[in-house]
Amino acid sequence: MSEQQPYILVVDDDPDILDGILMILESQPYRLGFARDGKQCMESVAKEVPNLLILDLLMPRMDGWGVIREMRSDPRYSQVPIMVLTTVIEDASRRRYELETGMAMEVQDYLQKPAKPLDLLKRVEKLLTKVHV
Amino acid sequence: MSDVTIQPLTIFAERLRRAEVFSDLGDADLVAIAEFCREENHREDDVILVEDEPAHTLYIVERGKLALEKKIQLGRHSTPRNATIGYVGPGKIAGFSTLAWPQTYSTSVICVEPSRLIAIDGLALRAYLDAHPRAGLLVMNHLATLISDRYRQSINTLTYFLSIVSHELRSPLAAIENYLQTLDGGYAGDLTEKQKRMIQRSILRVADLRILIGDVVDLARMRPEQIQSDFEWFDPGEVSAESLEDTRLSAAEKEIHIKIELPARFEPIVGARRRMRQVITNLINNAMKFAPTGSQVVFGMRYDPEALVIEVIDEGPGIPIDDLPHIFTDFFRASNVADTVGLGLGLSIAKKIVDAHEGDILVKNLTDENHNVTGTAFTVIIPRDLKTPEMRRREWA
Numbered sequence: 001m002s003e004q005q006p007y008i009l010v011v012d013d014d015p016d017i018l019d020g021i022l023m024i025l026e027s028q029p030y031r032l033g034f035a036r037d038g039k040q041c042m043e044s045v046a047k048e049v050p051n052l053l054i055l056d057l058l059m060p061r062m063d064g065w066g067v068i069r070e071m072r073s074d075p076r077y078s079q080v081p082i083m084v085l086t087t088v089i090e091d092a093s094r095r096r097y098e099l100e101t102g103m104a105m106e107v108q109d110y111l112q113k114p115a116k117p118l119d120l121l122k123r124v125e126k127l128l129t130k131v132h133v
Numbered sequence: 134m135s136d137v138t139i140q141p142l143t144i145f146a147e148r149l150r151r152a153e154v155f156s157d158l159g160d161a162d163l164v165a166i167a168e169f170c171r172e173e174n175h176r177e178d179d180v181i182l183v184e185d186e187p188a189h190t191l192y193i194v195e196r197g198k199l200a201l202e203k204k205i206q207l208g209r210h211s212t213p214r215n216a217t218i219g220y221v222g223p224g225k226i227a228g229f230s231t232l233a234w235p236q237t238y239s240t241s242v243i244c245v246e247p248s249r250l251i252a253i254d255g256l257a258l259r260a261y262l263d264a265h266p267r268a269g270l271l272v273m274n275h276l277a278t279l280i281s282d283r284y285r286q287s288i289n290t291l292t293y294f295l296s297i298v299s300h301e302l303r304s305p306l307a308a309i310e311n312y313l314q315t316l317d318g319g320y321a322g323d324l325t326e327k328q329k330r331m332i333q334r335s336i337l338r339v340a341d342l343r344i345l346i347g348d349v350v351d352l353a354r355m356r357p358e359q360i361q362s363d364f365e366w367f368d369p370g371e372v373s374a375e376s377l378e379d380t381r382l383s384a385a386e387k388e389i390h391i392k393i394e395l396p397a398r399f400e401p402i403v404g405a406r407r408r409m410r411q412v413i414t415n416l417i418n419n420a421m422k423f424a425p426t427g428s429q430v431v432f433g434m435r436y437d438p439e440a441l442v443i444e445v446i447d448e449g450p451g452i453p454i455d456d457l458p459h460i461f462t463d464f465f466r467a468s469n470v471a472d473t474v475g476l477g478l479g480l481s482i483a484k485k486i487v488d489a490h491e492g493d494i495l496v497k498n499l500t501d502e503n504h505n506v507t508g509t510a511f512t513v514i515i516p517r518d519l520k521t522p523e524m525r526r527r528e529w530a
Binding site: 014016017019020021023024026027058087088089091113114115116117118119 | 300303304307308309310311312314315317318320321382406407
């Protein structure tokens with residue numbers, strides 16, 4: 001795989017969800033990484049900044065809201081597009097983030113699990129293209 | 134275990150005054166009530182009161198913390214569990230059932246920290262309040278506030294409990310659905326026609342189950358006062374756009390064209406924003422479920438002087454006359470839609486939301502000049518004079 005290919009980091013504590021999502025993304029010329037919780041995700045981001053972060057919310061150690069907070073407050077990562085992929089309803093999740101941080105939850109896409117493969121691929125492509133432009 | 138200490142009367146009277154429930158009483162009342170008080174000191178995990186047992190003591194917490202616990206049993210055969218429904222700290226009371234019929238404790242009370250309590254003999258207190266109606270009224274006023282707070286607290290606990298249950302049930306289903314979708318898309322290798330058909334059926338059935346779990350949990354939370362507590366000003370235009378986005382994929386899959394008829398300019402209205410999105414999404418999904426492939430669904434919105442009117446019209450087979458009165462009932466499915474997937478909660482949820490908005494949801498079959506049914510029209514009417522909780526509070530004040 002070439003360094004030129006977009007690097008996507010998928011974060012989910014459910015190994016089966018992770019496995020399924022990676023299998024779908026493998027059909028495209030992406031480089032893929034994964035993490036099983038927020039802490040692992042931040043360690044991984046520190047090693048290589050992804051072109052896109054696909055992020056679950058309810059996870060042990062550090063949850064997805066914590067990851068969003070850290071990413072958005074660090075100038076090195078604040079521009080990384082984040083796609084939330086979760087079972088949590090969008091309104092409730094945004095409200096929780098706003099209550100905790102006093103700021104609007106800045107993510108570029110929000111998908112309810114389970115995502116349909118074609119829809120997921122389309123949205124991933126759209127986010128990656130936006131960044132390249 | 135408890136240590137009991139007898140203290141001079143006036144000191145007890147002063148200490149009683151610090152309890153919210155007695156804070157409005159005069160000196161004479163406090164001194165009189167102090168006569169049937171004693172101090173108790175408890176260790177962590179001491180059980181102070183037991184649910185359903187006869188209530189004869191009212192406790193005031195001076196120091197420490199008590200947990201209010203209720204037995205919960207899911208089904209007849211499962212093990213009963215204790216759920217903590219709230220905590221009581223300094224200045225607050227436990228055991229108010231002492232003063233109310235049928236005088237059995239409504240929760241168990243457990244010490245979660247070493248605690249110093251004032252125990253008041255319930256029978257003597259009742260007799261005193263009976264004989265001194267003014268003091269009785271002041272105490273009862275505080276009790277009414279306390280009971281309504283506890284009631285709200287238990288609703289929050291229930292809502293929280295339901296959201297956990299729903300997440301726990303939905304997560305494994307999401308994983309299964311995710312794998313099935315991956316298989317169906319050919320991302321894990323080629324499938325035979327027969328395998329593909331079986332997987333596609335499995336996807337539908339699992340999705341049904343996931344939606345059912347969401348709906349059942351939702352239905353349990355769907356009490357009018359809960360919906361009304363979310364009332365806020367919102368832009369119906371934004372909500373329409375979100376609902377159309379919710380239904381976009383299903384429409385594309387069934388090649389249904391959604392014809393949109395919206396006003397040129399949207400006025401904000403008061404309502405439960407997320408719930409209104411649910412009403413519109415449910416109505417459009419319902420229309421698409423019964424509409425033939427390739428047909429048209431009309432989604433319209435307009436302002437009448439006193440109401441926002443939402444309309445969803447499909448070109449489906451219509452609803453049999455005998456079924457019309459029942460279509461908003463939980464789990465009801467019309468008799469002519471046996472082959473359509475779905476569980477029949479979408480419309481009853483929509484009705485509950487509209488009712489909480491003091492609105493109307495109407496349904497009629499559409500016919501052509503030869504009286505043949507050409508589709509179904511659902512109309513939702515939401516009054517434009519609803520008030521947010523803040524507006525109601527200000528009015529009341």
